[in-house]
Amino acid sequence: MIRLPQLDLARPDAFPDPSHALAEPNGLLAFGGDLSATRLLAAYTRGIFPWYGQGQPVLWWSPDPRCVFDVAALHPNRSLRRMLAHSPWQFSVDHAFGQVIEACAAPRGDDDGTWIVPDMIDAYVRLHAQGHAHSVEVWDGTRLVGGIYGVAIGRLFCGESMFSRESNGSKVALMALASCLRRWGYPWLDAQVSNPHLLSLGALEMPRQMFLDHATRCTGMPPDPQAWRTQHRQPVAALLPDA
Missing domain, CATH: 3.30.70.3550 (Leucyl/phenylalanyl-tRNA-protein transferase, N-terminal domain)
Incomplete structure (x- = not known):
């Protein structure tokens, strides 16, 4: 035993x-x-x-294996590019961390979300207040329609959860996060545990030891001093590859 x-x-x-x-x-x-x-x-x-x-x-x-996204290779597919080109949505960074984690914890049709228990919410809100946990939000006017949150150490971002209130809300949040991470020199986005949805979005399965080697290198790198500073909302069309 x-x-x-x-x-x-x-x-x-x-x-x-x-x-x-x-x-x-x-x-x-x-x-x-x-x-x-x-x-x-x-x-x-x-x-x-x-x-x-x-x-x-x-x-x-x-x-083992670990689920990760190669940030350099994470770009919207053709159908999502069409949506981004014509959408009135905007995205932001660290504007509504508490709302994002609460939305991720809310019951869903196929997942009751119970793993994000109240103690977890409290702990990550404290991490956010200390500058270690971050969120990306997607807005339709004043309404939050998607988001993602996680923890940044050095130049490794460890994704925790994402949500959608409208079709493509979480995908847009993921692409917005990837766009920011590329700009700030983060090579990997840790997605933790593989599932078919993450793999369909472009996630990879990496042997644990290989991931740990990358994590050691990335967490030891100093973060971009411009990373995670509160910015004005931006149109999601800015996420298009030629924008």
Whole structure:
């Protein structure tokens, strides 16, 4: 019987080696600890993230393979380009982090969203206030129609969740995030766990050790000083490759 390591509350930067994660369920590494900023940043730097449901202890994961986007290769497809060219929507950065994470946590038709539990929301709102967690929002006038949020360390962005209230809302948010990351010199967007939807958008499956090597390099790079500064909203047509 395999005993899962329990994290020590007194050592927020201590995690098992990701190579010790279980194969089934894929990537489960440890449990316990807390969601302090120190522990979360230590986890993401090591390619580890929390993912658990209401009523469970905090569970920590590092799956193999890892799902990632190559930021340089992430561009809108033909149908999305047509939509962007004629849409009145706009996008913004860090204008409505709280609204985005609440929307990601809301029940959906095929997913009750329960893994983004209230303690997770509180923890990431604190990370955002400290400048580590960020969001991209998509707007139709004053209405938020899509968004994505995650954690930035060095020049690695670890995506957590995205949502749509209108068709293509999350896709536009993803493309807006990729556009920003390219401009700021982020090579990879971590998408954590593979699924058919992410793969259809252009995500890749990368062996865990290869991802960890990239993560070590990227988290050690200084961020662009212009990154994540609040900007004016921009039209989504600015995301077109020739814009």
